[in-house]
Amino acid sequence: MSELAVTGLTVRFAGLTALDGVEFTVAPGSVHAIIGPNGAGKSTCFNVLSGVYRATEGSVRFGGAELTALRPDKIAALGVARTFQNIALSRNLTVEDNLMLGRHRLTRAGFVAAGLRLPHARREDARHRARVRDIARFVGVGDYLAAPVAGLSYGVQKRIELARALALEPSLLLLDEPVAGMNGAERVRMAEVIRRARADLGVSILLVEHDMGMVMRLADQVTVLNFGKRIASGPPDEVQRDPAVIRAYLGGAHTETGSGTGAPTETGTGPRAGTEEEKA
Numbered sequence: 001m002s003e004l005a006v007t008g009l010t011v012r013f014a015g016l017t018a019l020d021g022v023e024f025t026v027a028p029g030s031v032h033a034i035i036g037p038n039g040a041g042k043s044t045c046f047n048v049l050s051g052v053y054r055a056t057e058g059s060v061r062f063g064g065a066e067l068t069a070l071r072p073d074k075i076a077a078l079g080v081a082r083t084f085q086n087i088a089l090s091r092n093l094t095v096e097d098n099l100m101l102g103r104h105r106l107t108r109a110g111f112v113a114a115g116l117r118l119p120h121a122r123r124e125d126a127r128h129r130a131r132v133r134d135i136a137r138f139v140g141v142g143d144y145l146a147a148p149v150a151g152l153s154y155g156v157q158k159r160i161e162l163a164r165a166l167a168l169e170p171s172l173l174l175l176d177e178p179v180a181g182m183n184g185a186e187r188v189r190m191a192e193v194i195r196r197a198r199a200d201l202g203v204s205i206l207l208v209e210h211d212m213g214m215v216m217r218l219a220d221q222v223t224v225l226n227f228g229k230r231i232a233s234g235p236p237d238e239v240q241r242d243p244a245v246i247r248a249y250l251g252g253a254h255t256e257t258g259s260g261t262g263a264p265t266e267t268g269t270g271p272r273a274g275t276e277e278e279k280a
């Protein structure tokens with residue numbers, strides 16, 4: 001299992017510095033959350049880690065590789081999978097086919113062998129389908145394998161998105177707002193799946209999430225960004241009490257638009273970090 005080490009990460013877009021010398025480490029098998037007000041640089045950070053954006057400066061090391069030099073498919077091939085804030089599934093395909101697509105990098109038989117249904121390609125296909133069924137059951141969508149994604153509820157689709165990332169057999173999972181737009185019961189369920197992905201599969205998880213209840217409950221370590229800079233890091237309960245963090249969330253410079261956003265404090269001035277149960 002590898003550690004993810006981010007050092008001096010800087011991203012500039014024309015005149016704007018979206019990330020400014022950001023540093024953090026995700027220990028193997030841990031859950032690390034990145035939080036911060038809107039526009040703090042969280043998505044930019046995810047996009048660099050998954051190869052979608054290029055870093056202007058700095059380094060992202062994982063398993064001996066420098067990720068800033070690699071394209072998204074090469075990063076995925078190193079065992080880094082991500083989910084997206086907006087669901088990125090093929091809506092007209094079945095759940096099973098979406099998960100098989102997520103597994104694409106692990107399949108050896110080429111298109112021709114698979115198309116001709118040669119014996120070795122058939123055996124490989126059966127092996128992958130069996131694993132996909134296991135993963136679907138793991139995230140609680142086993143009953144929907146044959147169903148097209150389009151007709152399924154939003155909460156179920158978010159779990160399929162997670163299953164698709166797990167189908168890659170990742171050692172590091174990047175989760176971009178996994179409970180955004182979910183109701184309370186769906187949030188509780190997703191939190192449990194994420195907890196088990198770490199506990200049972202040993203996957204390291206980097207989480208961007210506005211729901212502070214989720215962050216406080218799931219994360220071992222939290223990094224707080226504001227205007228592209230790291231302003232705090234540490235265990236959730238420490239970070240929650242950090243005056244710089246409270247100021248960043250209460251400062252009027254940002255507009256909160258997402259559900260469950262607000263100060264990760266219990267001061268009563270900003271929305272309190274409620275648990276998922278409280279919100280259910």
Ligand SMILES: Nc1ncnc2c1ncn2[C@@H]1O[C@H](COP(=O)(O)OP(=O)(O)OP(=O)(O)O)[C@@H](O)[C@H]1O
Binds near residue numbers: 013037041
């Ligand atoms: N492709 C881009 N081109 C120009 N500016 C960008 C680009 N992507 C992000 N930015 C800017 O970089 C800054 C950081 O944005 P980013 O989306 O990373 O913040 P965030 O913390 O994810 O915010 P949110 O919580 O609203 O998703 C913002 O000022 C944003 O407008």
